[in-house]
Amino acid sequence: MNGDRPRIVIVGLGPGGEQHVTTETLTAIERADHRFLRTAVHPSAHLVPDPITFDDVYESADAFDDVYHEIARRLIAAADVDGEILYAVPGSPLVLERTVRYLRDQHEVAIEILPAVSFLDVAWARLGIDPVETGVTLIDGHEFATAAADANGAVLVAHAHANWVLSEIKLSVDDPSGALDDMPAVLLQSLGTPDERIVATTWSEIDRTVEADHLTSLYLPEFRAGPGAGYVRFHQLARTLREQCPWDIEQTHQTLVPFLIEESYEVVDAIQALDPDDPTTDEELIEELGDLLYQIEFHATIAEQEGRFTIDDVTTGIHDKLVRRHPHVFATTEVEDSEDVAANWEAIKRAEKGRTSVFDGVPSSLPSLSYAHQVQRKAAKVGFDWPDVHGAVPKIAEETDEVMAAHADDDADATADEIGDLLFAVVNVARHLGVEPEAALRAASNKFRHRFEQVESLAREREIDLRDAGLDTLDALWDEIKQR
Template identity: 35%
Template sequence: MSEPSITIVGLGTGDEDQLTLGVWKKLQLASKSQAKLYLRTNDHPMVRMLDDNQIPYTTFDANYEAHQNFERVYESIADELIQQARQESTEIIYAVPGHPMVAEYTAQLLKQRCPEAGIALTLLGGESFLDQAFLRFGFDPIDGFQLLDATSLSRYTLNPRLHTVIGQVYDTYTASDLKISLMEAYPDDYRVVVGHSLGVAGAEQIMEVPLYELDHIKGYGNLSLVWVPKSEQDEVHYRSFGRLHEIVSILRSPEGCPWDREQTHASLRKNLIEEAYEVLETIDEDDPDHMCEELGDLLLQVMLHAQMEEEIGTFTVYDVISTLNEKLIRRHPHVFGDHKAGDADEALVNWNAMKAEEKRKKGIDVTKQSVLDGVPRDLPGLMKAWKLQKKAAAVGFDWSEAREVLNKVEEELGELRQAMDNQDAQEKQEELGDLLFSIVNLARFLKVDPEEAIAQTNRKFVQRFSYIEEQLRLRGLSFEQTDLSEMETYWQEAKKVTKLER
């Protein structure tokens, strides 16, 4: 018995004049009982030519009905072909639409499995749908193009700078999902081209439509393609990270902006802090549009700092992204690994364990580090006090209940009163700091973020003071023309108004 073998042949796009002579000779072996022919599907124009020439075949169309997803369908086809190759004494010919190595998952499976099964595998190319796509759509692939699968396409694979050909657009539902994915990278009215049965006489259809009408087209099937032409439009590239990197590098270049060129890490230090606080303000305002803009301004600061380092060859913003991606995966073993985390506390334990492991790998002896290490030096005072207290509390240095902390607040207030009587400026500052620190401790026991609490009070103060200003304006008065008692009256009114608004 000869060595078991499988030959995969490509049936091309459907035009019999484009079928290669070598493939045709192979197919004819089945009519001479010198080989057994299997088709992945009989839903292909070339099947009529097989029937006309009385070439017998077996199809795997029943497998599509037997399994719930394409991956399992293709795995079952590969399994059956390997089994048949072992049992049959003649060559197994497996015919697939197009080219065996273009968007043909079963061919990839057979390439992996045949060597392990001791089966010789041969591939004979046919005209792929790409050949017809280049001809019918009329673009030159040397300009750059990408071939994508509609059933597994994501936003991250799209590159508007390249021509994009998308296959496996089997039906209207797939086209609808594809449309939604494309709209994340392209404008809703971007012009795209749909091609059905390219190169098949009497069946070919080519239609250009705006993207939002992609799923309105009729006739999608296994010979359907979507072409998204490459774009030179600025508004399309504005949505890409690469364009942002390009713009920032231009701004810092000799031909760029004089102000941007002059900036250093030190000169932009305050900008970074200010932009972060402006983002926080949008969170407090619950203003998504403003937040979107301010997050962009904060991102610009990251881009500028990274660009400065890229210019001297230390790292690029892509290194920043790579480091962050690595860290996120490494510190979430309960998501990307084998660890488990049933709640946020368990997840935090995993995170801290990975941080400690990272330090050990860097040669840092965590046993010699202070419990208070890791709190940024320049955090706002209340936030820094909160973090220092949390770290100390984690090792047991803490009050046992809120009442004890409240007593400490009253004690510190008394010491501040005494310092005020002594008229010692340094002592007053120190005692005021102690009082604030004890209040943060109380906030921690009350499970109230002190920064959020003071931010809320600040907003409330601005709102009530603005009410006083408005009342004075309505009466044609200025602050110089009123007194504290009148302002206090308006303040009390403002308190009632804000309560009603809540």
């Protein structure tokens, strides 16, 4: 049937009691000359006479995945020597059996899997549910943090074999408010054996209700994943890409700077494109915020690999800083309005940073308009400012005259210097009027671009070559578009 290839026959010993082991499995066990058991710690393990077990691997390996890989490796080696072996596992070979998954992925030996009763069949009977109609999601307890990220509704968690596993399951869900504490939960133990127990409890008590063992499962009929579960899955993805994608592996903090800036601007574009009457415009912002968040995760993953810091340091740092700088929320400080909040923020920040200049903390890598705006704003906080916009506006005319004077003198350096002063004066006017200059100039540039694209379209309709049209023709087209 399989030529001369070595073969492994895999059978399942059911969820617990002998009554759940099939006749086909018993026949295969009796016929086999070389028998292997994943673990002898199972109520029906005695049905496999004279087996070689792998319980020693559990004791020596550092992680469960190492256990399963080592068992698969030993089985392949044994089949290569003996020609055909039998491998017996608890439950069904096709339900959450990672060793079987690894054996099926290889091509060195042939695999034959006999059907078996799993703990699931008994679980559905005891819970009184149809798993298809109920839409149950089956999750391995060791992978709960990532696998449950998108789970909503009924969840059955297998391999909840110890109370520390149940504790980690509970802690993996971000629920600081305790909203999930009373969520119903059911612990299922030793299904299909005389010691069977079905215990109703709550989410907050899942790790304190029973002494969990290798035959323990957890059923959550109304599970709702918190935001932390989704982020854990995203965090693991960032690590995987950094470890396995050639492009991601090559990146450094420095090489990622252009992408960080680009993604930040794309977030701004998505915000400006939001339409309160059109919920579909949220989709672009969701995507761009995700791209920006990935940049943050990317930098944290690089730092983690270098042994410098982790994303936990980042999130803990911002959490604690926000608590410190909001004493009106988390302490006894009283404020009248948002101006008091901003003043407290600056005072707390100065005390934290030990800053001596009002300009400390202004990033020099900001876009120039934003940099000018921030520098002016900092100086204004200590009183170095015009009383209102009427003092700032005349500076535009003054700086314009100085630009033209420098130009008349044919002094390129002075002209560039005066142009800078003129732009600085315009930023000052914008600040006094409550206009963010970077956003205002971007909007004006977009408006110009949009109108000129319409000029181009109109010129194509009239078969006008813009490069040869001349300024008068371009102005006429521009005015026509503007009037529209």
